[in-house]
Amino acid sequence: MPELPEVETTLRGIAPHLLGRSVRRVIVRQRQLRWPVPAHLPETLAGARISTLRRRAKYLLLETEKGTLILHLGMSGSLRILPPGTPPARHDHFDLVFDHCCLRLRDPRRFGAVLWCADDPLGHPLLAHLGPEPLSEAFSGAYLYEQARTRRVAVKGLLMDGRIVVGVGNIYANEALFLSGIDPRRAACRISKSRYNRLAQQTKEVLEAAVRQGGTTLRDFQREDGKPGYFAQQLRVYGREGQPCPQCGAPVRQARIGQRSSFYCGNCQR
DNA sequence: AAATTCTCCTGAAGGC
DNA sequence: TGCCTTCAGGAGAATT
Numbered sequence: 001m002p003e004l005p006e007v008e009t010t011l012r013g014i015a016p017h018l019l020g021r022s023v024r025r026v027i028v029r030q031r032q033l034r035w036p037v038p039a040h041l042p043e044t045l046a047g048a049r050i051s052t053l054r055r056r057a058k059y060l061l062l063e064t065e066k067g068t069l070i071l072h073l074g075m076s077g078s079l080r081i082l083p084p085g086t087p088p089a090r091h092d093h094f095d096l097v098f099d100h101c102c103l104r105l106r107d108p109r110r111f112g113a114v115l116w117c118a119d120d121p122l123g124h125p126l127l128a129h130l131g132p133e134p135l136s137e138a139f140s141g142a143y144l145y146e147q148a149r150t151r152r153v154a155v156k157g158l159l160m161d162g163r164i165v166v167g168v169g170n171i172y173a174n175e176a177l178f179l180s181g182i183d184p185r186r187a188a189c190r191i192s193k194s195r196y197n198r199l200a201q202q203t204k205e206v207l208e209a210a211v212r213q214g215g216t217t218l219r220d221f222q223r224e225d226g227k228p229g230y231f232a233q234q235l236r237v238y239g240r241e242g243q244p245c246p247q248c249g250a251p252v253r254q255a256r257i258g259q260r261s262s263f264y265c266g267n268c269q270r
Numbered sequence: 271a272a273a274t275t276c277t278c279c280t281g282a283a284g285g286c
Numbered sequence: 287t288g289c290c291t292t293c294a295g296g297a298g299a300a301t302t
Contacts, residue, residue: 001295075295109279
């Protein structure tokens with residue numbers, strides 16, 4: 001499931017192929033994604049030149065002189081660079097065709113999105129109210145502590161709340177809390193400033209490490225070149241219920257927090 | 271305002 | 287072999 005490192009890996013993979021190139025054709029095979037793919041896209045995007053590619057949270061922004069294409073991979077989406085004319089497979093919903101290549105979105109569960117924004121994409125309703133990027137200086141222990149003071153939600157919920165900080169999904173939230181020695185169920189307002197310093201630091205480090213490894217390949221995620229990411233082998237607790245904690249050897253526990261699977265060591269995390 | 275629940279969707283895995 | 291149930295999850299929307 002794509003989280004920030006997977007989206008960043010995808011961005012870095014596709015950018016060199018698309019930067020400065022003009023869209024020749026847009027193919028929409030399935031309009032029903034998270035939201036309907038705008039019907040005007042093929043007409044609007046034809047001839048448009050990709051001037052900038054960037055990421056905000058888990059959104060990919062492909063900017064042109066006419067506006068910005070906003071892509072989200074949901075939980076099973078992947079983008080690949082293919083030779084033009086490559087026959088589509090099941091769940092290949094959307095193509096951006098260029099002279100020399102084709103950008104193809106595959107998304108079996110269709111939680112992803114293909115949207116259009118004619119003006120400033122950061123002002124788009126989906127992007128306008130997002131919290132800071134976790135790898136930016138704005139995201140710090142002091143910031144987290146301040147945000148947490150009035151919230152009784154489990155700290156894991158805080159870390160996964162896009163209004164607080166973006167891009168931290170279930171996998172890396174579990175990992176960052178383990179690396180920080182914090183029980184994911186603990187109320188956000190009952191954690192000290194020094195422990196939040198550690199949590200912010202470990203969140204950054206685990207995300208950076210995952211980006212270096214090309215993301216985590218679990219279930220549906222694949223890179224733009226079809227290769228897997230290699231971070232899965234470094235996960236300490238995620239998906240490891242019953243296995244020994246890498247720190248103390250006690251069995252890793254599993255619990256539900258806010259409808260999400262959580263993995264933690266009851267011994268090391270307090 | 272904050273917290274919780276619901277919702278979209280399909281494929282994998284487990285039970286019988 | 288095959289049918290059924292359960293689970294996984296990003297994150298906006300709806301509800302409490």
